[in-house]
Amino acid sequence: MDVLLDNLDLYGPFFWTTIKLFLISGVASLIFGTFLAGLRVSPVPVFRAIGATYVTLLRNTPLTLVFVFLVFAYPLLEILELSYFTAAAVALTIYTSAFICEVVRSGINTVPVGQAEAARALGLTFSQILGQIVLPQAIRSVVPPLMSTLIGMLKNTTIAAGFSVTEAGAIRQYLSERGDNQLIGLLWVALGFIILVAILSFAQRALERRWSVAR
Amino acid sequence: MKIRTLAAGLLVGALTLTACGKEGTPSGSGTGDTGSNAAALPTYTVAQNVDVAGSPTFARVKGAGKLTIGVKDDQPGLGLKDPTTGKFQGFDIEIAKMVAAGLGFDESKINFTTVDSAAREAAISNGNVDYYVGTYTITDKRKQQVSFAGPYFMAGQDLLVRKDDTSITGPETLKGKKVCSVTGSTPIQRVRDQQLTEPGNIVEFQKYSQCVDKLLTKEVDAVTTDDAILKGFAAQDPDNLKVVGKTFSQEPYGIGLNHDDAALRGKIDDLLQAAIDNGTWQKIYDATLGKSGSPAQPPAIQRY
Numbered sequence: 001m002d003v004l005l006d007n008l009d010l011y012g013p014f015f016w017t018t019i020k021l022f023l024i025s026g027v028a029s030l031i032f033g034t035f036l037a038g039l040r041v042s043p044v045p046v047f048r049a050i051g052a053t054y055v056t057l058l059r060n061t062p063l064t065l066v067f068v069f070l071v072f073a074y075p076l077l078e079i080l081e082l083s084y085f086t087a088a089a090v091a092l093t094i095y096t097s098a099f100i101c102e103v104v105r106s107g108i109n110t111v112p113v114g115q116a117e118a119a120r121a122l123g124l125t126f127s128q129i130l131g132q133i134v135l136p137q138a139i140r141s142v143v144p145p146l147m148s149t150l151i152g153m154l155k156n157t158t159i160a161a162g163f164s165v166t167e168a169g170a171i172r173q174y175l176s177e178r179g180d181n182q183l184i185g186l187l188w189v190a191l192g193f194i195i196l197v198a199i200l201s202f203a204q205r206a207l208e209r210r211w212s213v214a215r
Numbered sequence: 216m217k218i219r220t221l222a223a224g225l226l227v228g229a230l231t232l233t234a235c236g237k238e239g240t241p242s243g244s245g246t247g248d249t250g251s252n253a254a255a256l257p258t259y260t261v262a263q264n265v266d267v268a269g270s271p272t273f274a275r276v277k278g279a280g281k282l283t284i285g286v287k288d289d290q291p292g293l294g295l296k297d298p299t300t301g302k303f304q305g306f307d308i309e310i311a312k313m314v315a316a317g318l319g320f321d322e323s324k325i326n327f328t329t330v331d332s333a334a335r336e337a338a339i340s341n342g343n344v345d346y347y348v349g350t351y352t353i354t355d356k357r358k359q360q361v362s363f364a365g366p367y368f369m370a371g372q373d374l375l376v377r378k379d380d381t382s383i384t385g386p387e388t389l390k391g392k393k394v395c396s397v398t399g400s401t402p403i404q405r406v407r408d409q410q411l412t413e414p415g416n417i418v419e420f421q422k423y424s425q426c427v428d429k430l431l432t433k434e435v436d437a438v439t440t441d442d443a444i445l446k447g448f449a450a451q452d453p454d455n456l457k458v459v460g461k462t463f464s465q466e467p468y469g470i471g472l473n474h475d476d477a478a479l480r481g482k483i484d485d486l487l488q489a490a491i492d493n494g495t496w497q498k499i500y501d502a503t504l505g506k507s508g509s510p511a512q513p514p515a516i517q518r519y
Contacts, residue, residue: 072425075434084418161398162421170419173399176333179356183337 003175003184010174015192017167021085021157022196025092026150032093033100034139038130040105051101058098063156066091071163088160096153103145107138140211147204151197168192256309257498259316270478273318276345282320284311285330285344285471289422292447292504294349296329303327306443306503307468310367310487311348313495314470317486332400336360339471346483347471350444352401353517362476363469364483367496369514371462372402373442375449377430378457383437385461386411392436393418395426402440405464423448431455441466446507460509467514481518488516 004011039051058066070087082090111134119129139146158169168189175185267273276282286303288296294307308327315325330338335351338344339361350370353363376383383392389411395418396403403419406412418435420426426438427448438445442462449456470483490496491513500511 072428076432083415164398164419166398166419170398173333173397174404175399176336177399177401177404179354179360181336181360182333 003180004188007171007175007178007180007185010171011168011188011192014166014171015168017085017165018154018157018169019196021088021092021160021165021167022154025089025096025157026153028089028093029096029100029153030146033097034104034135036097036101037104037108038127038135040101041108041130043126055098055101058095059102061095063091063095063159064162066095067159067163084160084164088157088163088165092153092156092160096149096156099149099152100146103142103149104135104138106145107140107142108134110141111137143204143207143211147200151200154196154200155193256502257313257495259313259495261316261321262319265317265319267318267478267482270476270482272342272345272473272476272479273482275342276318276320281324281326282315282318283326283328283344284315285335285338285347285349286311286327287331287349288329289424290350290444290447291451292507293443295447304503305447306368306499307348307350309499309503310470311346313490313499314346314348314483314486317489318482332397335471339473342473345472346479350441351469351471352441352466353469357471358519360474361471362474362480363471364480365469365487365516366467366514367470367487368443368468368511370441370443370466370468372405372439372464372466373445373462374459375427375430375438375445375456376436376459377433378453378455380436383459385459386463389437392416393434394437394439395420395429395435396439397421397423397426400440401466402464406439427452427456443468443504446504446509450507467517484516484518491516 036051039047070091119133161169175182287294293305295305393416394412398419429435430438445458449458496513
């Protein structure tokens with residue numbers, strides 16, 4: 001308990017940074033991942049190819065490499081200066097989006113083809129079919145894997161500690177230098193993550209109950 | 216041009232990731248082959264029939280016939296692993312060898328193990344290393360978990376800047392400058408606590424070499440940590456880097472060992488004292504960190 005109370009100045013702000021990083025990259029990857037899924041089921045072959053290439057590339061690259069690229073290589077291009085926090089959010093977003101994309105696409109596959117055909121028969125355009133008919137049903141059926149991906153991303157935020165973002169993953173190194181017991185310190189970090197994951201699991205159950213599709 | 220810088224950047228990034236960020240051998244930590252005027256490393260006489268009564272650590276290593284010493288592998292001049300030969304070299308390494316010789320172990324019986332800062336206490340108390348020599352500052356808080364022989368060197372926090380930068384002359388000139396150090400390290404915590412620069416200008420990476428990269432590409436303006444570490448980097452690239460030379464803290468480096476092993480601690484204190492008295496300490500310094508050109512005095516051993 002002492003380790004936690006003596007270092008509240010670490011745990012508070014650092015976990016808050018973790019939460020901010022999670023919320024920003026979580027929302028951004030849900031949006032971008034869904035957009036990518038749209039590309040992958042689009043009737044235009046070029047779009048499908050772009051989507052498939054992106055997913056293959058990012059899903060096969062370790063997240064640390066994505067971070068290294070954004071923090072050490074990207075600044076040399078001198079396009080637009082990113083703060084380290086922004087760079088971390090971008091790295092997490094472009095990486096997680098690839099996984100979200102595949103989850104959403106598997107959701108799209110659960111929607112019977114007849115739905116899209118009926119919508120087309122009514123004269124809806126592709127984006128209308130996707131946005132109003134297919135995606136609402138698709139996302140409802142993939143709430144659990146979607147949450148799993150987000151929980152994975154929550155834990156991935158700790159990688160940012162190595163790239164100048166002081167979040168929960170950096171607490172151990174701070175404790176080490178302060179001379180506090182790291183093992184106990186890490187137990188408190190673990191507890192913090194358990195609480196955050198519990199909130200996400202609760203949200204998952206609530207959404208499942210509200211959105212369950214009767215088939 | 217952009218593509219080429221990008222490719223270079225990716226290469227640097229990849230090297231950093233694989234912990235091979237330091238190319239070549241620093242001039243400050245060669246093995247005495249840098250010329251006739253370079254001070255040669257001393258040799259250590261291996262003591263015979265050593266016994267440290269009441270030391271569980273010594274009883275264990277004597278039974279195993281092998282000594283495991285925790286060190287750093289990424290600090291030029293102090294503890295650096297030569298990527299080609301796999302050999303460790305530097306001031307800390309020599310101190311470790313000197314102590315080992317005093318305990319009756321010659322170089323062939325030493326097993327150097329890299330332990331990074333955050334894992335030191337665990338490695339020592341779990342017995343993964345018998346003792347630890349790697350820029351380990353003695354603090355009262357740490358004494359609750361491990362114990363310290365020494366100090367064997369007195370370092371102080373300093374600043375590494377680009378050679379052509381005259382705007383940074385000391386800690387009080389850091390306002391508005393980007394300052395880099397290792398995540399959570401004491402120097403960066405001091406910069407934050409004393410508000411030497413704005414919180415948004417504090418940059419933290421896993422390794423000092425990454426900070427030095429960013430210093431050279433002008434993304435940060437100063438790298439801060441103990442002067443001993445910074446001198447090693449400045450010696451590697453004297454055309455582009457310099458140490459400001461105004462220390463603003465006292466960092467006594469100690470040899471970390473098991474918290475309950477007072478007998479071994481006393482023995483290592485004796486060995487350090489002897490090395491200071493008979494000039495071995497000075498020889499070690501002159502052949503390693505001393506090559507940076509700045510002199511140093513041996514510290515006073517603090518027994519407790």
